[in-house]
Amino acid sequence: MPDFLSVQQLACERDDRWLFQQLSFQVNPGEIWQVEGPNGSGKTTLLRILAGLLAPQTGEVLWQGTAIQLLRASFQQSLLYTGHQVGVKAHLTPVENLSWYLGMYGDVSSQAVMEALAQVGLTGYEDVLCHHLSAGQLRRVALARLQLATQPLWILDEPFTAIDKTGVVELEQLLLEKAKAGKAIILTTHHQLNLDYQQLHHLSLLDYQAH
Ligand SMILES: Nc1ncnc2c1ncn2[C@@H]1O[C@H](COP(=O)(O)OP(=O)(O)OP(=O)(O)O)[C@@H](O)[C@H]1O
Incomplete structure (x- = not known):
């Protein structure tokens, strides 16, 4: 059985x-990988390579044994990638954003959408246009997607940005719960994850800099 995601000599x-x-x-189901390094060390660049958005100079990324550039659509279907930008449409409401986003991956009941928004603390804001929300609330709309996401591999660039203390704890618990349920999660954050989890791995880019 090949590794879930295998990163080779990048x-x-x-x-x-x-x-x-x-x-x-190598990343396997149930694991959380925190990519670490100072500003400019290449964390976002690495995540973009892992998501197939950027090609490395050398090396390759294999998804279940096959190079991701050969898989394209099937790999993208298996991947939830969130970049630095929240990726929320300002002219839509949170409900519309989630419905639109999730519609790309199949039907999700409106009850599930409302519950996901409630879980990220957006009860009462479901039908407010997103350009009237705060930065943290926008980030929470993006995080509501995580509540509903079915993809087995998550690559999250700075998901804790603009989230308040309560939200940070909630997001940590969500990541833990999803990893325990079998998701493989790779993320960057300058925040020290407060997770007591044996399958939390740290990858410091400082260990791979040229000497
Ligand atoms: N499109 C680009 N073209 C050329 N160089 C780039 C490009 N994007 C980023 N870089 C450079 O690559 C280096 C790594 O950037 P990257 O965004 O991956 O770092 P990071 O570790 O995510 O930083 P931060 O913690 O500040 O988010 C930086 O020196 C940056 O200037």
Whole structure:
């Protein structure tokens, strides 16, 4: 049985500078991987490579044994990727955003959408246009997607940005619950995850810098 996601000998150069070299690791269901490193060390770049949005100079990413660039659509169907931007449409309400987003992955009942919004603390804001919401509330709309996401692999770039203390604890618990249910989660955050979980791994990009 091949690894779920296998990262092999990646190297990436930006502006004549190697961000990382000889970077290999394997991700399996139930694992959470926190990618660490200072500003500019290449965390977002690595996540974009893992999501198939950027090609590395060398190395490859295999999804269940096959290089992701050969899989394209089937890999994208298996992946939930959230970038730096919240990816929420300002001219739609939270309900409309979630319905639109989830519609791409199949039917989700409106009750499930309302429950997901309630779980991220947006009760009462379901039908407010998103451009009237605060930065943290917008981030929470994006996080409501995680409540409903069915993809087995999650790649989350800075999901804790703009989230208040209560939201941070709630998001940590959500990630834990989903990992225990079998999701594989790779994320970046400058926040120290407060998770007592044996399958939490730390990957420091400082260990893969060129010497
Ligand atoms: N499109 C691009 N073209 C050229 N260089 C880029 C591009 N995007 C990022 N870089 C460079 O790559 C390096 C790594 O950037 P990246 O965004 O991956 O870092 P990061 O570790 O995620 O940083 P932060 O913690 O600040 O979010 C930076 O030096 C940046 O200037």
